[in-house]
Amino acid sequence: MDSVDNVNIADYPSTNHLLGMTLDGSAYHHGDLRAALLTEAAAMIDEGGTLSVTMRAIGRRLGVSRSAPYRHFADKSALLVAVAAAGFDRLRDRLEAVGAGAPGAGIDQLRQIGEEYVRFALENPGHYRLMYGKEAITRRDQPELREAANALFDELVRIFRTHQQSGSIKQQDPQVQAYVAWGAVHGVASLLLEEQILTAVDADGLIRQTTATLLDGVRAGR
Amino acid sequence: MDSVDNVNIADYPSTNHLLGMTLDGSAYHHGDLRAALLTEAAAMIDEGGTLSVTMRAIGRRLGVSRSAPYRHFADKSALLVAVAAAGFDRLRDRLEAVGAGAPGAGIDQLRQIGEEYVRFALENPGHYRLMYGKEAITRRDQPELREAANALFDELVRIFRTHQQSGSIKQQDPQVQAYVAWGAVHGVASLLLEEQILTAVDADGLIRQTTATLLDGVRAGR
């Protein structure tokens, strides 16, 4: 039993260490296992779906033992929550960057933000899938996750409020407006990610059409 | 090991059968295990997420042995695929019903269909979660699933085409139009389902606002 695991090379009576590394390249202390676990987990999800992420496999890929990850995360769910939360943070950063870098605050900024949102999802399918769909996440009400998601949402609300003040979009509850927009971009992103869309369809065109329709719906005036 | 499974009451040298039922209420032949598996799986997802669905647990709940489900589905993924496909079929039926029952073909019909879509998702979270998010589904390209999903999409395209002909909405590629709408309703449904939306927000209002914004975006004229 457990034949695969026993392939572990580290018969760790190997001294000869230097800065945590042994001469044969193996290391007892990984260096920054926690960070490595986060990126590796996301990579594995991208490759083979959430199912393919197992604590043992991830340890194997990083060259540590099967239970080393437990030193950094209470359990598998906690690891995945951390990955998801990191995803929300990164997404928020990207949207903020677009907001900051956009020339003027015309309605075109909204379009850019919407498209950036979908782009992020397509570029980081692993993170994105985990951010929504609590499939792999056990405990309800992960405060870390909820906070990160709320921070993203607050940023969206802020953006819509700003545009309402400049008069480019309809005056209405900015929170609802933000949810509607969030839903729309999340929806397309999700359909594209889950390959629900016929390959013959031009994804970029679809994304543009989504933001365009949405903007037509919120634009001020007629 | 396997202490739980061994609790199985059926020490099946119990004869005394009648129409597949034994006198003590147990039955060797379940009757319609296949159908029971489909509904039970969906129920379990509703309760504890996709993770909580295990072939053993589902058998336990239905009072059959751990491997009885394998008589009806090649593996767990096949069972889940069937649940998802059934979901697409049921959703399509409901949308068709709204389309058929709606008085006239005014743009209001579109609103009703959009709201019915979200309602379905909220009423059948188990099915819905499985329909999107391939997390739990292994093989790519499940023809059964793809067909069911395509049938739903075709129905949407048909609806938009009809409304274009009656002149109530913009003339443009109905396929893209359908995808945009699909994305929007799927997005809100998904956010609501995954509890991504603050509890203080009125869900019904949000749904109405989503369809309203969308319709403003596709309406013909100015």
Add this chain to the structure above:
DNA sequence: CCATTAAGTTGATACTATCGACAAATCCGG
């Protein structure tokens, strides 16, 4: 230079998916 602690490791338990061989019910052609 040693005691402490952080970071890893192996061993063991309890579950799960799934395969294979076997038993019980049903069904169907004679």
Add this chain to the structure above:
DNA sequence: CCGGATTTGTCGATAGTATCAACTTAATGG
């Protein structure tokens, strides 16, 4: 009506996973 063929279940066994506990190293502060 009856016995084989088929379908539906059952149990035993293998391999892989999460996770806990006890033990080992490495790194670090005094």
